[in-house]
Amino acid sequence: MRRVVLTIGAAIGFLAVNIGMTACGADIPPAPKASTYAPAADLVKAVDDYIAGIADILESQEDFKDLQAKVIKDAETIAVLALVLGLHDENTPYKAAAPALIKAARELSAAAAKDYASAKKALGALEAAKSSVGDPNGLKWEKVASLKELMEQVPLVNSRLKRNMRRFERQAEVIAVDSAVIAAIAQGSMANLDETNKPENAEQWFQFCAAMRDAAAQINKAAKAKDAAGAEKAVTALAKTCDDCHAVFHPEALGKTE
Incomplete structure (x- = not known):
């Protein structure tokens, strides 16, 4: 088994809505080039790792029973990573595959919520x-994943990233991939405004998502430059963006980002 996930509470209150709607009618701010916050190679590695991890779980019905929630969460994450890859300014094979990846990841999430056989087929x-x-x-920048699942994924990725910071020189490449995942989730989550408990606070939501994206991007850049001090500083900045957002949108989550 590749990863073990601890169940955590939902990071942000949400409303049930259809995937693909706009952010409560609010215009999502223009996104910077994806290469500036989540290099395509890192996202490709992440997509491959998530799919391989799901495949590991689905080797056994017993494992699926124990980790069904993880399969759903990882499938939702793949959908948003695929969206960023599809809109990326760097070319990879997953750019052309992005529409199919998004669709298949969404279908896997729904199938995993049903039963093992459905999940295996969807995989x-x-x-x-x-x-x-x-x-x-x-x-286009639109909702392709559940905010609840994405916001529960973030502290899991962040915890792994912080553990690897203790072995920065050896784990710099892994840190770069995890920070790219967080940055992509932050950018993709802008479209999920309508799932927050304060959809009227569009400007704040977009600002918090951008701040989270940019802090994660700094971790990525520092990891690639083997700049441990810069990475530590950016990790602290990332934690602050989470706390600032939670203070407005989900106070109960303050201090629970890992």
């Missing part, structure tokens, strides 16, 4: 989607 479709060739030009 096969997701693995096949990796080699699909589609047109990413139809993609």
Whole structure:
């Protein structure tokens, strides 16, 4: 088994809505080039790792029973990573595959909520989607994943990142991938304003998402430069962005980002 997940409470209150809607009618701010906050190679590695981790779980019905929630969470994360890859300014095979990856990841999430057999079948479709060739030009910044699942994923990734900071020189590449995942989730979550408990606070939500994205991007840059001090500073900044956001949108989560 590749990873063990501890169950945590929902990081942000949410409302049930259909995937693909706009952020409560508010215009999502123009995004910077994705290469500035989440290098494509890091996101490709993350997508491959999440799919491999799901495959590990689905080797056994007993493992699936224990880690069903993780399969759902990781599938939702793959969807948002695929969206960023599809809109990325850097080319990878997953840019053309992004539309199919998003669709297959969403279907895996729904299937995993049903039963083992459905999840196994949906995993096969997701693995096949990796080699699909589609047109990413139809993609836009919109909701493709559940905010609840994404916000529960963030502290899990962040905890792993902070553990690896103790072995910075050896784990710099892993830290870079995890920080790219957090940055991508932050950018993708802008479209999930309507799932927060204060959808009227659009400007604040966008600002908090951007701050989280940019702090994670600094960790990524520092990791690639093997700058341990810079990475530590950016990790502290990232924690502050989480606390600042929680203070407005989910006070109960203050201090529970790991």
